[in-house]
Amino acid sequence: MTAPAPARPSPDRPSPVRPETAGGGRTVLLGTVSSDAHTWNLVYLQLLLEEAGHRVINLGACVPEELFVAECHRHNPDLVVVSSVNGHGCTDGKRLAAVLRADPALTAVPIVIGGKLGVDGRLTEAQVAELFAAGYTAVFDDGADRDRFLEYLCRLELPVAGRAP
Amino acid sequence: MSERRGPFAAAVAAARARGELVVQPRMGFGDPAAMRAGLTAVARARATTVGTITLDSYTRVGDQAAAARALADGSPLNGYPIVAHPVEVTRWVLGAAQEQGVPVQVRHGSARPEEIFAALLRTGVDATEGGPVSYCLPYSRVPLRDAVDSWAHCCEAYTRLRDVGVEPHLESFGGCLLGQLCPPSLLVAVSVLEGMFFRQHGLRSVSLSYAQQTCPEQDEEALAALRRLIDELLPELDSHVVLYTYMGVYPRTTEGALGLLGAAARLAVRGGAARLIVKTPAEAHRIPTIEENVAALEHAARVAATERRAVTSAPDTGIYAEARTLIEAVLELSDDIGTALRRAFERGHLDIPYCLHPDNAGRARGYITAQGRLAWARPGRMPVRVEHPVGGRPAEMTSDGLLAALSYVATRYDEATPPTLGPAEPVLELTPGRRHNRTSR
Numbered sequence: 001m002t003a004p005a006p007a008r009p010s011p012d013r014p015s016p017v018r019p020e021t022a023g024g025g026r027t028v029l030l031g032t033v034s035s036d037a038h039t040w041n042l043v044y045l046q047l048l049l050e051e052a053g054h055r056v057i058n059l060g061a062c063v064p065e066e067l068f069v070a071e072c073h074r075h076n077p078d079l080v081v082v083s084s085v086n087g088h089g090c091t092d093g094k095r096l097a098a099v100l101r102a103d104p105a106l107t108a109v110p111i112v113i114g115g116k117l118g119v120d121g122r123l124t125e126a127q128v129a130e131l132f133a134a135g136y137t138a139v140f141d142d143g144a145d146r147d148r149f150l151e152y153l154c155r156l157e158l159p160v161a162g163r164a165p
Numbered sequence: 166m167s168e169r170r171g172p173f174a175a176a177v178a179a180a181r182a183r184g185e186l187v188v189q190p191r192m193g194f195g196d197p198a199a200m201r202a203g204l205t206a207v208a209r210a211r212a213t214t215v216g217t218i219t220l221d222s223y224t225r226v227g228d229q230a231a232a233a234r235a236l237a238d239g240s241p242l243n244g245y246p247i248v249a250h251p252v253e254v255t256r257w258v259l260g261a262a263q264e265q266g267v268p269v270q271v272r273h274g275s276a277r278p279e280e281i282f283a284a285l286l287r288t289g290v291d292a293t294e295g296g297p298v299s300y301c302l303p304y305s306r307v308p309l310r311d312a313v314d315s316w317a318h319c320c321e322a323y324t325r326l327r328d329v330g331v332e333p334h335l336e337s338f339g340g341c342l343l344g345q346l347c348p349p350s351l352l353v354a355v356s357v358l359e360g361m362f363f364r365q366h367g368l369r370s371v372s373l374s375y376a377q378q379t380c381p382e383q384d385e386e387a388l389a390a391l392r393r394l395i396d397e398l399l400p401e402l403d404s405h406v407v408l409y410t411y412m413g414v415y416p417r418t419t420e421g422a423l424g425l426l427g428a429a430a431r432l433a434v435r436g437g438a439a440r441l442i443v444k445t446p447a448e449a450h451r452i453p454t455i456e457e458n459v460a461a462l463e464h465a466a467r468v469a470a471t472e473r474r475a476v477t478s479a480p481d482t483g484i485y486a487e488a489r490t491l492i493e494a495v496l497e498l499s500d501d502i503g504t505a506l507r508r509a510f511e512r513g514h515l516d517i518p519y520c521l522h523p524d525n526a527g528r529a530r531g532y533i534t535a536q537g538r539l540a541w542a543r544p545g546r547m548p549v550r551v552e553h554p555v556g557g558r559p560a561e562m563t564s565d566g567l568l569a570a571l572s573y574v575a576t577r578y579d580e581a582t583p584p585t586l587g588p589a590e591p592v593l594e595l596t597p598g599r600r601h602n603r604t605s606r
Binding site for chain 1: 222223225226228231235240241242243274303304305306343344345413414450451452519520521522523562563564567568571
């Protein structure tokens, strides 16, 4: 697993990253937690990831954990992106990561989570730590920006060994 | 008609007769004491109010185990779990507002709401909202066929409230859909079609919705179109129009948020809506508190009291005709409204812009014109007019363009006011590193 990204945005933000320079060519599985009905975040992230040259499978609203696992098996993604804004992201996200990580085929795939993950604004340090402990590779709490996400994509050492380019 | 109104519809009708706009929050807490306190505060607000119990997302998706688990271990819930709480608890929660004569509506967002309707019947709540399309396609992954069947059963079950002498009231959420970037004709058409679906399945008291969009003049025209279509197509029902304060990305500043809420209150009065669902300045950041909800209700009521119903109608740009064409295209597909709706989405005769649901064709796109109006960029297979901007066709939506369009209203209202102190909070989980132009392309 790669080193976790910082859970808070850096105040000295570098210049904007263009999506097209942010890696590219990966297969990204995108979805939200089972209780979250919001999808504008998913529509936006799909466009952003596609502009960066990635192939996106967008699972849409209210994704059951079993469906996330099944779609991982079906598409063998290089990265799993979980985005949630309904306030249950921390609770449901931990459960989702536990289910994904319990699958022997999914112990190494990077899984990131971001959005409005709690009902009280920003997450506490303890909640962020719990998400990492549950198996996330990076946590983008409310306040994370587009550039930090794209930078993360650039430097992510995605496990592509043994995969056709 | 009065015998055909339960407490909720009767309160709205009485306010309307007095020339007052009913204001209503979106409010839900997992803790019964907080929920009861919230309803009490809404009932006591200096405004003509009705109360709301907004349900939590676990209850919405039917995951009662998760709701019960959260109650047991104290995990925070984003609404009131009406199925998980015992009937006596919910009766106690409702009691305070009822004692003050303020009726309560349950708002949820469920595509398969059988358990929720069963809870409403057990507790005697006479008003709720949703619809087979509006609570399925934008907010779930339930097949549309299943949502149509489920909502048909639930409507029929809800009419059993008449056994205890109460006329149930059902509001269509069709005037919102995804909240943003859907031109008004489709919002109006879905709202009316869901009203017709409710009538087919036994409801006699309904409200039809419309959500505030990007342009007050266009919204006023849309409300007029909605009222005209109700008169033409649902004349025998007890009905009223409900306006939702902007359902998209909300302004981050208090001034911007109150400005937008005030605009919604004025639009509601000018456009002949009887009820307004408010939003609070906390909206862009987190779930609002009881006090913030009360403040928003009182602000909206104050603004509404200064506005008068429009005497001249908004210029007709074709919203009524387009909505009527959409409705007729659906009704041609079957005598059964649910079947007609299902076929319409299958064939793309109805197509919600940017909706990811597998049963939505996903070919249509809306955009914001240089004049700030919503228009069709791509019609899909719908009988709607595509408006080409000066100098060509609308560009394909990019991530930056989408963010600018989604933030159009928030940015306009935030920038019309002095900036607040302290760092602004982001409105989406990923905000752009630089500012966007105020208009989309």
